[in-house]
Every structure is written in C-alpha cells, then in structure tokens.
Amino acid sequence: MANSVQTVRLPQTLRRPLRVPRFLVAVLRFCRRKPLGAIGAVLVVGLIVMAVFADRIAPYSYDESVPGSRMKPPSARFWMGTDNIGRDMWSRVVYGARISVTVGFATVALTTVFATIIGVSSAYLGGAYDIVVQRVVDAWMSFPALVIILSMLAALGPGLLNLILALSILGAAGTSRVIRGAALSTMQNPYVEAARALGSGHARIIFCHVLPNVTATIIILATIGLGTVILAESALSFLGFGIPPPYPSWGGMLAGSGRSFMYYAPWMAMFPGAAISLAVFGFNMFGDALRDLLDPRLRSGGGRPIG
Amino acid sequence: MRTYVLRRLLIAVPSLLIASLIVFTLPRLIPGDVVQLMLEEKAYGKDLEDLRAKLGLNRPIPVQYLEWLGRIARGDLGESLWTRQQVLGELARRLPVTLTLGVMAIAVAILIGIPIGILSAVRQDGVLDFFARSAAILGLSIPAFVTAIVVILLPAIWWGWTPQVRFTELSKDPAAHLLQFVLPAIILGIASAAGLMRLTRGMLLEVLRQDYVRTAWAKGLRERVVVLKHSLKNAIIPVVTILGLQVAQIAGGAVIIEQIFGLPGMGQFLVEAIVQRDYPVIQGINLLLVVIIVSTNLLVDLAYAVIDPRIRY
Numbered sequence: 001m002a003n004s005v006q007t008v009r010l011p012q013t014l015r016r017p018l019r020v021p022r023f024l025v026a027v028l029r030f031c032r033r034k035p036l037g038a039i040g041a042v043l044v045v046g047l048i049v050m051a052v053f054a055d056r057i058a059p060y061s062y063d064e065s066v067p068g069s070r071m072k073p074p075s076a077r078f079w080m081g082t083d084n085i086g087r088d089m090w091s092r093v094v095y096g097a098r099i100s101v102t103v104g105f106a107t108v109a110l111t112t113v114f115a116t117i118i119g120v121s122s123a124y125l126g127g128a129y130d131i132v133v134q135r136v137v138d139a140w141m142s143f144p145a146l147v148i149i150l151s152m153l154a155a156l157g158p159g160l161l162n163l164i165l166a167l168s169i170l171g172a173a174g175t176s177r178v179i180r181g182a183a184l185s186t187m188q189n190p191y192v193e194a195a196r197a198l199g200s201g202h203a204r205i206i207f208c209h210v211l212p213n214v215t216a217t218i219i220i221l222a223t224i225g226l227g228t229v230i231l232a233e234s235a236l237s238f239l240g241f242g243i244p245p246p247y248p249s250w251g252g253m254l255a256g257s258g259r260s261f262m263y264y265a266p267w268m269a270m271f272p273g274a275a276i277s278l279a280v281f282g283f284n285m286f287g288d289a290l291r292d293l294l295d296p297r298l299r300s301g302g303g304r305p306i307g
Numbered sequence: 308m309r310t311y312v313l314r315r316l317l318i319a320v321p322s323l324l325i326a327s328l329i330v331f332t333l334p335r336l337i338p339g340d341v342v343q344l345m346l347e348e349k350a351y352g353k354d355l356e357d358l359r360a361k362l363g364l365n366r367p368i369p370v371q372y373l374e375w376l377g378r379i380a381r382g383d384l385g386e387s388l389w390t391r392q393q394v395l396g397e398l399a400r401r402l403p404v405t406l407t408l409g410v411m412a413i414a415v416a417i418l419i420g421i422p423i424g425i426l427s428a429v430r431q432d433g434v435l436d437f438f439a440r441s442a443a444i445l446g447l448s449i450p451a452f453v454t455a456i457v458v459i460l461l462p463a464i465w466w467g468w469t470p471q472v473r474f475t476e477l478s479k480d481p482a483a484h485l486l487q488f489v490l491p492a493i494i495l496g497i498a499s500a501a502g503l504m505r506l507t508r509g510m511l512l513e514v515l516r517q518d519y520v521r522t523a524w525a526k527g528l529r530e531r532v533v534v535l536k537h538s539l540k541n542a543i544i545p546v547v548t549i550l551g552l553q554v555a556q557i558a559g560g561a562v563i564i565e566q567i568f569g570l571p572g573m574g575q576f577l578v579e580a581i582v583q584r585d586y587p588v589i590q591g592i593n594l595l596l597v598v599i600i601v602s603t604n605l606l607v608d609l610a611y612a613v614i615d616p617r618i619r620y
Contacts, residue, residue, distance in 0.1 A: 036441075036444075135322075138322075139322055139325060139326065141552075145555065145556065145559050146558075146559030146560070146562055146563075147558070147559060147562070147577065147592075147593060147596060150562075150577070150578070150581055151581070151589070151593070154581045154584075227448070231450050234450060235450060235452065235563060238452050238563065239562070239563065239566065239578065251452075254452065254453065254456065262456065262459075262460055263460075263463055263464075266460055266464055269456050269460060270457075270460070273453035273456060273457065276449075276450060276453060277448050277449040277450070277453055278448075280447075280448040280449075280450070281444065281445070281448035281449075284444060284447055284448050285444065288444075
C-alpha cells in the first residue's frame with residue numbers, strides 16, 4: 001500500500017446523540033430552579049388559552065339563559081352552577097378571562113410605551129427637563145390610585161378603551177421612575193461614552209446602546225405589572241366603573257348579582273373571586289421568578305454566618 | 308429641623324395649588340350636566356338657567372375656581388349640590404370613620420409585616436421563611452374585596468352568622484363601635500402587610516451580608532442585638548418609604564371596603580358623589596386626601612432623621 005494513512009470508518013452505532021432543543025432545556029431548568037414560577041407560568045398560559053379559545057371552551061354563550069335552571073348549584077352539566085337568570089357560570093368565567101387578558105396586556109403594553117418614553121428621555125436629557133418631569137411624576141404618584149382612576153373614568157365614561165387608557169396613564173408614572181433609574185445607570189457605562197466619542201447621534205445612542213440594556217428591567221416590570229392591572233380592573237368593575245354588563249368581567253360578576261345572591265348561591269361569588277386570585281397569583285409568581293433569575297443580586301446564599 | 312419643616316411646608320404650597328387645580332378640573336370633565344340631572348330628578352328650579360344661576364354654575368370656570376380657592380382659605384368647602392349640606396361638616400362626620408379604619412389597617416400591616424419579615428430574613432430558606440413567603444404571595448394576589456366576600460360568606464354558610472350591617476356610633480357603644488372596624492381593618496391591612504414583609508425581608512437580607520454585621524457576630528453579640536440594633540436600623544428606611552406610599556393605597560382600598568361593610572366613611576361618600584356629579588363634594592374629598600398624603604410624605608421624611616442619625620435636616 002502506497003498510502004499508509006488508513007481511513008477508519010466510524011461504526012454505525014455512534015450516531016449523533018439526540019439533541020434536546022435549547023429552548024426546552026431552558027424551560028426545564030426554569031421549572032427545576034423556580035417551581036413556584038413554573039406554576040405561575042402554567043396559570044398564565046392557561047389563562048391566555050381560555051381567553052383566546054373562549055368560544056370553543058365555554059359550553060354556552062356568556063349571555064345565554066338556560067330555561068328552567070336559575071341558581072342551580074354546581075353539577076355535571078353546570079360545572080360552576082348557574083346565576084340568577086340561568087346563565088352558566090363556567091361559561092361566564094371563561095369569557096371573563098377575555099376581559100382580564102385584553103385589559104391586562106393592552107394596558108401593560110401602553111404603560112410600557114409611555115413609561116419608556118418618559119423614563120428614558122428624562123434620564124438621557126437630564127437637566128431642567130428631568131427635574132420638571134420628575135416633579136410631575138411625584139405629584140401624580142402622591143394621589144391615591146383608586147381615587148384618580150375613579151375620577152378619570154368618570155370623566156372618560158365607561159368602556160374597554162377608556163379603562164385601558166386610564167389604567168395605563170396611571171401606571172406609567174411609577175414604572176417610568178424605575179426605567180429612568182435603569183437608564184441612568186446604563187448611561188454610566190464606558191461604551192456609551194465611547195459611542196458618543198465615535199460620533200454617534202442621540203438616536204443611535206438611545207436605540208442601540210441604552211434601550212437594549214434597559215429591556216430586562218422593562219420586561220420584569222411588565223410581567224409584574226400584569227397582575228396589578230388585572231387586580232385594578234376587577235376592583236373597578238366591582239365598584240361598577242369597569243366594563244358595562246352584560247359582558248362578563250370577573251370583578252363585575254362578584255359585585256352586582258353575585259353579591260346580592262351570595263347567601264343563596266355562593267358559587268356565584270366564589271368562582272369569579274377564585275378566578276381573579278388565581279390569575280393575579282400566576283402573574284405575580286411568574287414575574288417574581290423571572291426577576292430573581294434576571295437579577296443576580298437577589299439569588300439566595302450568604303446570610304447568617306453561624307447556625 | 309425647624310427650618311427644614313418650614314421649608315418643606317413652603318414647598319408644599321405650590322404642589323397643593325397644582326393639586327387643587329387638578330381636583331377642581333377633573334370632576335368637571337365628567338360628561339353629563341349635573342343641572343340637567345337635578346332638574347329631571349327633583350324640581351329644584353324653574354328651568355336650566357334658573358337652577359344654574361342658583362347653584363352658581365353659570366359663571367366662567369376660572370371665576371368659579373378662584374371663588375372656590377377663596378372660600379377654602381376661609382375654611383369653607385362649599386355645600387353639596389344635592390343635599391345642600393356643608394361639605395366640611397359632612398367630611399368631619401365621615402373622616403373619623405375612614406381614619407379609624409385606615410389607622411387600624413396600617414397597624415395591622417406593621418404588626419404583621421415587619422416582625423415576620425425580620426424572622427423570615429434571619430431564618431432564610433427555613434420552614435417559617437417558606438410559609439411566610441407563600442402567605443405573602445397569597446396576600447398580594449387575593450384582592451381585598453374577594454377576601455372580604457369570603458370572610459362574610461363562609462361563616463354565613465357554615466354557622467349562619469353574618470356581620471352586622473347597621474353602623475354603631477361611637478357615642479352609643481364605644482366597644483361595639485371599635486369592634487366593627489376589626490374585620491375590615493385586618494382585611495385591608497393584609498395586602499400591605501404582605502408587601503411590607505417582602506420588602507423588610509429583602510432589605511434585611513442585603514444588610515445581613517455586610518462586613519460590619521460579620522464584625523458584630525465576631526464580637527460575640529447576641530443575635531437579638533445584631534439583628535435588631537445593627538441590621539434592622541439600616542434596612543428599615545426603604546420600608547418606611549413604602550409605608551408612606553401604603554397610606555395612599557389604603558385610602559384607595561378603604562373606598563371598596565367601606566362599600567362592602569357598609570361603613571359610612573369618605574369612600575362611600577366619594578362613590579355617591581361621583582355618580583351624582585356633586586362637584587363640591589368630589590373636590591372636598593380629593594383635596595382632603597391630597598393634604599393627608601402630602602403631610603404623610605413630610606412625616607416619612609422626618610422619620611428618616613429619627614431612624615438614621617446620619618440624616619440631618
């Protein structure tokens with residue numbers, strides 16, 4: 001043989017190992033490290049599925065009265081019983097998820113946009129602009145939230161869009177304060193100075209250097225904000241300033257007929273109340289876990305040196 | 308200290324003026340004419356114009372605003388458009404109810420939140436920590452009005468017991484008067500307690516890892532001294548700040564709790580006034596709330612100096 005180098009054929013058995021997709025690995029690690037956060041995530045996903053496929057999941061329409069079945073207790077046919085005019089509670093709770101999810105996500109999206117604009121501009125421009133904006137934010141934050149929102153909703157009138165608008169203006173002040181802080185600390189980094197020295201314009205510095213580094217903060221705030229917004233929406237509907245009937249909102253179901261008939265038909269109040277609590281719980285847990293993972297300062301360890 | 312308080316009070320004047328402008332304009336943006344509403348429900352005047360003139364609502368809004376300010380300066384908040392009662396008198400009657408509820412709720416928040424937060428931080432990842440954190444998350448997730456309904460409902464189903472609906476005046480039966488606030492105050496305070504507990508725990512955990520705390524341990528000081536004297540004082544300032552912000556939150560929460568428990572406080576008054584578009588009442592309540600919150604902020608700032616001797620005014 002002239003050529004001494006032999007090529008050894010790889011045995012067929014050595015196949016490429018089964019690769020678990022990266023995304024799945026990340027999800028599994030999240031579940032192991034933050035079990036409560038994982039429960040929260042499951043609740044959040046369940047809520048979104050309920051909202052999106054409400055018309056497939058709910059056996060009845062939300063305003064359909066089933067003849068001859070007023071205030072029936074929970075049974076195989078009506079999982080959560082029926083209300084005082086014979087509507088299926090389970091269907092109403094499922095449709096109620098739509099209100100919560102719509103108001104929650106739309107408000108948080110709008111809040112984030114407002115808050116980012118206010119916070120980043122205030123941090124970047126600084127000077128007199130910063131001082132004036134921050135004093136207005138101070139004043140806005142010192143009113144009791146519920147009182148402002150009641151007055152604002154009374155001014156705008158009831159309805160889904162006005163509710164979202166009022167809630168996002170309310171939330172933007174506090175959120176912008178945190179984003180401003182994050183943006184200020186990002187701007188201390190040498191790479192921002194380097195970018196400026198290289199002749200980058202304001203827009204380039206803000207969009208390529210400051211904003212990407214504030215994103216983690218914004219995502220955490222938004223996730224935690226979702227729970228708060230859902231809570232606020234249900235409180236407003238409870239007081240009768242939210243979504244007008246017959247469209248089912250959890251807070252509204254708890255308030256009107258839910259409260260007047262609760263001694264005879266407790267399921268009319270219990271299930272919407274449980275739905276609100278579970279939804280808020282889910283978003284809080286998920287947001288908390290996300291924050292713990294993204295903020296290394298809050299990981300556990302240390303503490304008491306002895307004992 | 309005295310000059311600082313004086314300066315703070317002076318700074319508060321412009322923000323109160325801005326707040327008064329907001330307080331005055333917001334209710335007037337409510338669509339629907341109060342005069343129309345009144346004429347339909349109760350025949351107070353001959354026609355729209357006549358009634359408007361009687362109520363003083365026919366003059367330009369800036370004039371109305373200045374008049375209102377002038378009367379406030381003389382300690383007069385005007386009278387309700389509907390009942391013709393003095394707003395100030397009505398507020399004086401209702402403020403004690405809300406104040407009792409609020410103060411008790413804050414006491415509940417402090418008494419539950421801070422001690423459990425401390426224990427939870429000192430025994431991080433222990434059994435108590437686990438339960439306290441889970442309870443705090445539940446407390447933050449379940450809205451006060453849901454808790455309230457469950458608390459009213461369950462005893463009613465199980466034992467047929469319902470809380471009394473009739474309000475007992477302080478002068479009639481002081482013990483019963485205070486007793487009827489206990490349940491609402493606990494429900495209102497629990498959400499704040501959960502927030503305070505988490506914050507106390509978080510701040511204390513950070514402080515417990517500082518070098519000087521290790522030194523304190525090394526000196527052989529008792530745990531109580533290390534935690535309460537050396538660590539807590541340095542961890543508590545943000546907690547006090549949040550406590551100040553909780554006052555605003557509790558004022559808002561009181562609106563709902565008063566509705567559920569039938570307490571004749573300011574919250575009930577406000578909701579009625581908004582529905583009826585009773586401008587002087589809405590303005591009066593909001594202004595009072597702003598004053599309470601501004602003074603709370605001042606008290607919080609003064610409390611910093613008491614807690615931390617490095618802060619001097």
